[in-house]
Amino acid sequence: MQRLLDGLIKFRQEDYEKHKTLFSKLKRKQEPHTLFIACSDSRVMPEMITKSLPGELFVVRNVANLVPPYRETHQEYVATTSAIEYAVKALKVENIVVCGHSNCGGCAAIYYSEDILNTLPDTKKWLELAENVKKRVMIHLKDENDKYMKEWLTEQINILEQIKHLLTYPYIKEKYLKKELNIYGFYYMIETGEVFIFNYENGAFELSN
Structure with missing residues (x-):
């Protein structure tokens, strides 16, 4: 302390x-230009990674940088959904970034056994939002024993799944289709400091220049 x-x-x-x-x-x-959705992981520092000054980023952080799909009436997850709503509708940000990272504990936790998850009831409930991520990884993973490929796929597919969730919000989809709002996927490698940005044209994460 x-x-x-x-x-x-x-x-x-x-x-x-x-x-x-x-x-x-x-x-x-405040007039932030970007809503930055990142993991709560202590090793991820949005302002440091992007060299942003105070007032530039409106930051939402949670376990595994998840975005709840849109519902007209939310009874849960409102800490994240209200921040998204406020950033887009009140602050009128120009960009949304979903930033995942290497060695993500939240992404790893979606594979925990039921016994372990039952000791973390709130985390278990939150990670239900990533259930489809696990399904997509299992489809693409050729060798279930390849833990490094499993980790890499999970972290990157998770970013894409959250972008998909963002586009279920009518007010986001409308702005995105009108090109009034940009949506980016970032993958941050903690050990190298590299950031890979998703290229929608070729469907791959590419190292930022």
Whole structure:
């Protein structure tokens, strides 16, 4: 905790002073250009990865960067769905990024045994949103014992599945079809710092230049 407290002081003395004018402009409003949906994993830092300044990203973070499919009346998952709604309809962001990453614990958890998941009831309920991801991986996976390929496929297919879920939201689909809203899939490799971006034309994740 002392490290965090020291960090608060250092932020005020260094980073805040460096961007003092910017913080003054942000005093009364925010105008982020991008909704960034990322995993809660402590190793993933959206602002650091993209070199974004305060006010640029509206960030939603949850286990395994999941997006609940649209429903007219939501009784659950509203922390994520309300953030998406607010970003698109109130803040009018121009872009949505779904960012997955390597060695994702949330993605790995969808394969946990029932006994383990029963000890994590809230996580178990949340990961029901990724059930179709598991099915798609099993279709494409040639060797079930290849744990590295399984991990890689799961993390990347999961990104695509969440983009699919985003397009079930009528207000997102409308803006997307009118080219008023861009949707991107990012895959971040923790160990190399590389970010691969999904290319819709060839259906592959490509290393960003």
